[in-house]
Amino acid sequence: MYLFIINPRSGGGAGHRTWLSVEKLLKERKVSYESLFTHSADEAEQLVAERLSHQENWTAAVVIGGDGTIHSVLGALRHSRVPLAVIPAGSGNDTARGFGIPLTLEAALEVALSDCYLESDLLSGADGLTLTAVASGFDAQVSENVNTSWYKRLCNAIGAGQLAFIIGILHTLITFKPCRVSVACDGTEHVYETAWLVSICNLPNYGGGFLICPQAKADDGHLDVCVVHGCSRWQLLRLFPTVLKGRHVTLPFVSMLRGRSVAVTFAQARHAIGDGESLGTEPLAVRCESGALRVLSPQAVSSVLAAAGTAASCQASG
Numbered sequence: 209m210y211l212f213i214i215n216p217r218s219g220g221g222a223g224h225r226t227w228l229s230v231e232k233l234l235k236e237r238k239v240s241y242e243s244l245f246t247h248s249a250d251e252a253e254q255l256v257a258e259r260l261s262h263q264e265n266w267t268a269a270v271v272i273g274g275d276g277t278i279h280s281v282l283g284a285l286r287h288s289r290v291p292l293a294v295i296p297a298g299s300g301n302d303t304a305r306g307f308g309i310p311l312t313l314e315a316a317l318e319v320a321l322s323d324c325y326l327e328s329d330l331l332s333g334a335d336g337l338t339l340t341a342v343a344s345g346f347d348a349q350v351s352e353n354v355n356t357s358w359y360k361r362l363c364n365a366i367g368a369g370q371l372a373f374i375i376g377i378l379h380t381l382i383t384f385k386p387c388r389v390s391v392a393c394d395g396t397e398h399v400y401e402t403a404w405l406v407s408i409c410n411l412p413n414y415g416g417g418f419l420i421c422p423q424a425k426a427d428d429g430h431l432d433v434c435v436v437h438g439c440s441r442w443q444l445l446r447l448f449p450t451v452l453k454g455r456h457v458t459l460p461f462v463s464m465l466r467g468r469s470v471a472v473t474f475a476q477a478r479h480a481i482g483d484g485e486s487l488g489t490e491p492l493a494v495r496c497e498s499g500a501l502r503v504l505s506p507q508a509v510s511s512v513l514a515a516a517g518t519a520a521s522c523q524a525s526g
C-alpha cells in the first residue's frame with residue numbers, strides 16, 4: 209500500500225495538477241494507495257505519523273510537492289523504515305535533483321513504484337530535521353526574499369521557478385552585508401572575518417540546482433560545508449554561474465570543510481533555512497544522523513551495482 213502525500217499549493221498549484229495525473233495512472237495500473245492532502249507543515253507531520261502508525265504494510269510514502277513539503281514529513285518518516293518517494297511538484301525541487309529523481313511525472317512515478325532505496329543521512333538540529341542543506345547568510349536571505357516576493361508566484365505561473373532565484377540573488381546582492389562567522393567542524397573552530405554564507409550540505413545542490421557542495425553524498429555519513437568569505441559583491445555575483453557547475457570550490461574566497469557535526473555562529477543575526485524553509489536567525493548546531501531515512505532513488509541501483517555492503521538496497525517488490 210502506497211501513501212501519497214499531496215501539497216496542492218506547491219509549485220504554485222502544480223501539486224494539485226500533478227496529483228490528478230498521478231491518480232489516473234495509479235488507477236490504470238491498479239496500484240493500491242491512500243491519498244492525504246495536507247494544508248500546512250505541522251498538519252502534515254501529525255497526519256502522516258498517524259497514518260503510518262495505523263497500519264504496518266506501507267510500501268512507500270510518496271510526496272507530491274517541493275522541498276518544503278518533503279521537509280514537513282521527515283520527522284514522521286525518520287527511522288520508520290517506510291521509504292520516501294518524491295514526485296517533484298515544487299519550484300526548486302532540489303531534493304529530487306539531489307537523489308537523481310527525474311523531474312517528469314511518469315519517470316518519477318516509475319522510481320516511486322520501484323524498490324531501490326538509499327539509506328540517506330539527515331541533518332539534525334534544534335529546529336528539527338533537514339534533508340538537503342542548512343544554508344545561512346546570503347543564500348538564506350535570498351530564499352527569504354524570494355519566498356515573500358511577487359516574482360516567485362509569477363515565475364511559477366510561467367513554469368520558470370529557477371528564474372525567481374536569479375532575480376532574488378540580484379535583489380539580495382544590493383542590500384546584504386557580510387560579517388564575521390565562526391564555523392566549528394567536529395570541534396575545530398574556523399573563523400572568517402567577512403563571511404557571506406555558510407552552507408551545510410547533505411546533497412550537492414540547492415536553490416534550484418546550484419551545486420554548492422558538489423562532492424556531498426546523501427549516504428556517506430558526513431556533512432559537507434561551503435563557506436564564502438572575503439570577496440567583493442562583484443566577485444560574489446561572478447561566483448554564481450560557477451556554482452551551477454560546482455566549479456567555485458577552488459576559488460581563493462571559497463573554503464570547503466567536512467565533518468559529522470557543524471556549529472555556525474555569525475557575529476550579527478543572519479537568516480538560516482533548511483530545505484528552503486525558514487529556521488530563524490539563531491546560531492546553528494547541526495549533526496549528521498547517518499542512514500536515518502530510506503529514499504527511493506535511481507542512484508540506489510548504481511550504488512548496489514558498484515559495491516556490495518553499500519548503504520543501498522533493491523528488494524523484490526511486495
Ligand SMILES: Nc1ncnc2c1ncn2[C@@H]1O[C@H](COP(=O)(O)OP(=O)(O)OP(=O)(O)O)[C@@H](O)[C@H]1O
Pocket residue numbers: 214215216217218219220246247248249252273274275276277278280297298299300301302483484485
Ligand atoms: N505538507 C505540507 N502541506 C501543505 N503546505 C506545506 C506542507 N509543507 C510545507 N508547506 C507550505 O507550502 C509551501 C510550498 O511548498 P513546497 O516548498 O513544497 O513548494 P515550493 O516552494 O513550490 O517548491 P520548492 O520548495 O521545491 O522550491 C512551503 O513553503 C510551506 O509554507
